[in-house]
Amino acid sequence: xxxxxxxxxxxxxxxxxxxxxxxxxAEQQKDLLRFTTAGSVDDGKSTLxxxxxxxxxxxxxxxxxxxxxxxxxxxxxxxFAQLTDGLRAEREQGITIDVAYRFFATAKRKFIIADTPGxxxxxxxxxxxxxxADLAIVLVDARKGILTQxxxxxxxxxxxxxxxxxxAINKMDLVDFSEEVFAQHRRDLFALAEKVEIPDLLCIxxxxxxxxxxxxxSDRTSWYDGPTLLEHLESVRIAEQLxxxxxxxxxxxVIRPHQHFRGFxxxxxxxxxxxxxxxxxxxxGQTSRVQSIHTFDGELESAFxxxxxxxxxxxxxxxxxxDLIAHKANTPASVSEFDSSLxxxxxxxxxxxxxxxxxxxxxxxxxxxxxTQRLNIExxxxxxxxxxxxxxxxxxxxxxxxxxxxxxxxDNRITGSFILIDPxxxxxxxxxxxxxxxxxxxxxxxxxxAVLLVPQPEFVTALEKELLASGEDFVTTHIQKSEIWRTLLxxxxxxxxxxxxxxxxxxxxxxxxxxxxxxxxPQCHPKDILQKVKQMRKGADQDDRQF
Amino acid sequence: xxxxxxxxxxxxxxxxxxxxxxxxxxAAHVKGGSTxxxxxxxxxxxxxxxxxxxxxxxxVPVLFLDTGYHxxxxxxxxxxxxxxxxxxxxxxxxxxxxxxxxxxxxILNQTAPDQCCKLRKVEPLFAALANYEIWFTGMRREQAxxxxxxxxxxxFTLPGGKQLxxxxxxxxxxxxxxWYYALEHGIxxxxxxxxxxxxxxxxxxxxxxxxxxxxxxxxxxxxxQECGIHIQAQ
Numbered sequence: 001x002x003x004x005x006x007x008x009x010x011x012x013x014x015x016x017x018x019x020x021x022x023x024x025x026a027e028q029q030k031d032l033l034r035f036t037t038a039g040s041v042d043d044g045k046s047t048l049x050x051x052x053x054x055x056x057x058x059x060x061x062x063x064x065x066x067x068x069x070x071x072x073x074x075x076x077x078x079x080f081a082q083l084t085d086g087l088r089a090e091r092e093q094g095i096t097i098d099v100a101y102r103f104f105a106t107a108k109r110k111f112i113i114a115d116t117p118g119x120x121x122x123x124x125x126x127x128x129x130x131x132x133a134d135l136a137i138v139l140v141d142a143r144k145g146i147l148t149q150x151x152x153x154x155x156x157x158x159x160x161x162x163x164x165x166x167x168a169i170n171k172m173d174l175v176d177f178s179e180e181v182f183a184q185h186r187r188d189l190f191a192l193a194e195k196v197e198i199p200d201l202l203c204i205x206x207x208x209x210x211x212x213x214x215x216x217x218s219d220r221t222s223w224y225d226g227p228t229l230l231e232h233l234e235s236v237r238i239a240e241q242l243x244x245x246x247x248x249x250x251x252x253x254v255i256r257p258h259q260h261f262r263g264f265x266x267x268x269x270x271x272x273x274x275x276x277x278x279x280x281x282x283x284x285g286q287t288s289r290v291q292s293i294h295t296f297d298g299e300l301e302s303a304f305x306x307x308x309x310x311x312x313x314x315x316x317x318x319x320x321x322x323d324l325i326a327h328k329a330n331t332p333a334s335v336s337e338f339d340s341s342l343x344x345x346x347x348x349x350x351x352x353x354x355x356x357x358x359x360x361x362x363x364x365x366x367x368x369x370x371x372t373q374r375l376n377i378e379x380x381x382x383x384x385x386x387x388x389x390x391x392x393x394x395x396x397x398x399x400x401x402x403x404x405x406x407x408x409x410x411d412n413r414i415t416g417s418f419i420l421i422d423p424x425x426x427x428x429x430x431x432x433x434x435x436x437x438x439x440x441x442x443x444x445x446x447x448x449x450a451v452l453l454v455p456q457p458e459f460v461t462a463l464e465k466e467l468l469a470s471g472e473d474f475v476t477t478h479i480q481k482s483e484i485w486r487t488l489l490x491x492x493x494x495x496x497x498x499x500x501x502x503x504x505x506x507x508x509x510x511x512x513x514x515x516x517x518x519x520x521x522p523q524c525h526p527k528d529i530l531q532k533v534k535q536m537r538k539g540a541d542q543d544d545r546q547f
Numbered sequence: 548x549x550x551x552x553x554x555x556x557x558x559x560x561x562x563x564x565x566x567x568x569x570x571x572x573x574a575a576h577v578k579g580g581s582t583x584x585x586x587x588x589x590x591x592x593x594x595x596x597x598x599x600x601x602x603x604x605x606x607v608p609v610l611f612l613d614t615g616y617h618x619x620x621x622x623x624x625x626x627x628x629x630x631x632x633x634x635x636x637x638x639x640x641x642x643x644x645x646x647x648x649x650x651x652x653x654i655l656n657q658t659a660p661d662q663c664c665k666l667r668k669v670e671p672l673f674a675a676l677a678n679y680e681i682w683f684t685g686m687r688r689e690q691a692x693x694x695x696x697x698x699x700x701x702x703f704t705l706p707g708g709k710q711l712x713x714x715x716x717x718x719x720x721x722x723x724x725x726w727y728y729a730l731e732h733g734i735x736x737x738x739x740x741x742x743x744x745x746x747x748x749x750x751x752x753x754x755x756x757x758x759x760x761x762x763x764x765x766x767x768x769x770x771x772q773e774c775g776i777h778i779q780a781q
Contacts, residue, residue, distance in 0.1 A: 320602055477700035
């Protein structure tokens with residue numbers, strides 16, 4: 001049996017008077033590890049979490065008393081699973097929580113566990129709980145080895161970009177702490193990790209019930225020389241690739257306290273920025289250089305993810321809430337078509353001809369999707385498919401009504417993920433991770449707008465309806481002034497001009513040199529005109545549509 | 548993948564595009580200088596235009612026609628919003644105060660509403676507009692038959708001959724678009740809407756709409772459609 005003491009006992013008793021400020025300052029210094037647990041029903045997930053909380057002294061005495069079977073009060077009589085589930089039940093009173101976030105801390109680190117109850121909606125919950133996690137613990141029953149569920153969990157962890165996975169081989173006490181059993185599971189798991197591309201896997205033999213290798217090292221696994229679960233959680237280096245990744249700042253607010261200050265505030269999603277860096281604002285494509293970086297605590301020489309900052313720029317360029325600021329040298333793609341992985345989260349299966357709402361970063365657009373493949377969770381192979389049912393994972397091609405600024409999910413969890421909403425009932429039906437983006441954004445506007453000069457008023461009305469139905473951004477005017485058109489074209493708008501002095505419909509666009517390009521059209525159907533405009537646009541950004 | 552409440556504006560077909568077009572139209576013309584202004588009666592449409600403009604140009608002049616005849620609720624709401632949004636409200640007042648005018652001409656809004664509008668709205672506004680080049684309004688085509696031909700972008704010529712660019716970003720918005728946008732963006736609205744008013748001007752000349760399909764049917768008891776400011780829009 002493992003010795004009954006906790007890591008906290010190793011902290012030397014201090015004789016100094018306890019200063020709350022010092023304590024809080026020390027707490028602030030500790031870094032935070034977010035992790036999620038995944039396991040099938042009866043894998044011992046609740047017991048493991050209960051054990052972690054108990055051994056790290058993160059539960060109150062009365063909570064322990066409530067789940068103690070005898071009055072002896074030693075750990076062997078505590079029902080750890082009930083401890084976890086009891087806390088869960090407590091939290092569920094009054095509100096429905098699919099994912100319970102549990103907080104605990106040791107002397108070295110703070111932890112947040114996303115505890116996902118393992119009922120039939122496990123995939124949905126795991127996706128929700130794991131999407132912000134640094135590490136995932138996948139529980140494996142030592143008696144059963146890798147099950148379909150374990151494969152699914154490993155795959156989702158990989159899909160969500162969780163780099164660190166711990167396979168906790170639980171219930172080792174029921175296989176007599178057999179080194180051979182552990183070695184066999186370990187081999188299988190590493191093979192799985194290679195298949196689903198998990199870069200960091202650690203297998204630990206544990207018994208959540210007895211506490212072996214959870215917090216304290218077990219003397220029943222002398223053949224195991226790796227860390228205990230908590231040692232690993234405390235020491236695993238969450239390689240924050242965020243600061244090295246390309247710079248992305250989704251603008252949450254434009255701050256203009258007075259005429260002489262215009263700052264763009266937001267939390268850096270990834271990367272590092274410093275004054276003097278050349279940036280590009282998206283979707284406008286305008287460039288400038290960073291003048292200064294402000295925070296609540298004063299100006300900074302450089303800032304990195306996940307800091308919240310306010311940037312000022314050297315030039316007055318138009319940036320508003322929802323826009324994105326990136327390094328000029330490494331800009332994300334602005335695309336309306338991309339490949340993605342999709343986890344289907346709703347009982348009603350995916351419908352091919354339906355228009356869904358797609359929420360990405362701070363934007364919501366309409367989207368049509370086509371499923372190309374579905375993952376066979378048994379073999380981990382992709383099979384051709386047209387639809388997805390609840391909990392299924394597939395590959396999809398996404399087409400959006402307006403361009404989105406996206407990164408592949410592996411590069412950026414924020415600009416690389418989206419959710420799908422059913423417009424009929426507002427339900428979240430799917431979660432997507434962008435896999436492949438065709439081409440990088442060159443700092444140019446992706447659309448070339450057009451001026452449509454139309455002589456007949458009734459035709460103007462018909463065109464308006466058509467433009468509205470096809471989701472184009474347009475304005476109406478009867479001003480025929482090139483400077484005004486130019487401004488509107490630069491704003492990526494279609495300008496619908498009522499021009500009674502014209503005999504024919506005319507389409508005016510801007511060419512690369514900024515000159516007007518005029519083209520007359522014979523009388524035709526509004527749809528044909530729209531088609532013509534779309535063609536002219538396609539010509540301008542054909543490189544964007546490779547697939 | 549934070550699952551949060553979804554924007555209801557996404558549920559109205561075409562509204563996202565209308566919002567994007569309105570924002571683009573405004574952004575293309577807001578330079579943050581002293582040439583732009585927003586006229587604001589503090590009705591829902593004006594508040595939306597104002598919200599988008601002030602995001603880009605917090606100090607934009609907000610011209611309010613302080614006729615002296617507005618509802619107490621309108622004045623209270625104006626002051627609340629001016630404080631909450633830190634607005635640069637410019638109250639345009641007529642030459643004569645209400646008692647002065649009533650002493651000289653009697654109660655014009657009963658005898659000659661056109662004349663009253665002219666003195667208390669049209670003249671002060673036109674005088675003020677002469678200081679600007681770009682004029683943002685919250686006008687919509689749906690508001691009245693007289694606005695059916697409204698253009699999002701138009702020239703407006705003042706009596707003195709000066710020409711302004713008049714921009715009505717919400718020209719093709721429906722009433723529903725307006726409510727959804729305001730709800731989605733947490734814009735508090737003039738409480739008079741809750742009492743059933745659908746178009747709100749001066750108190751003596753605003754009643755509850757007589758025709759539920761015509762939002763402006765409560766204005767001037769149906770005797771006229773426009774105060775005179777927007778007549779050129781026809």
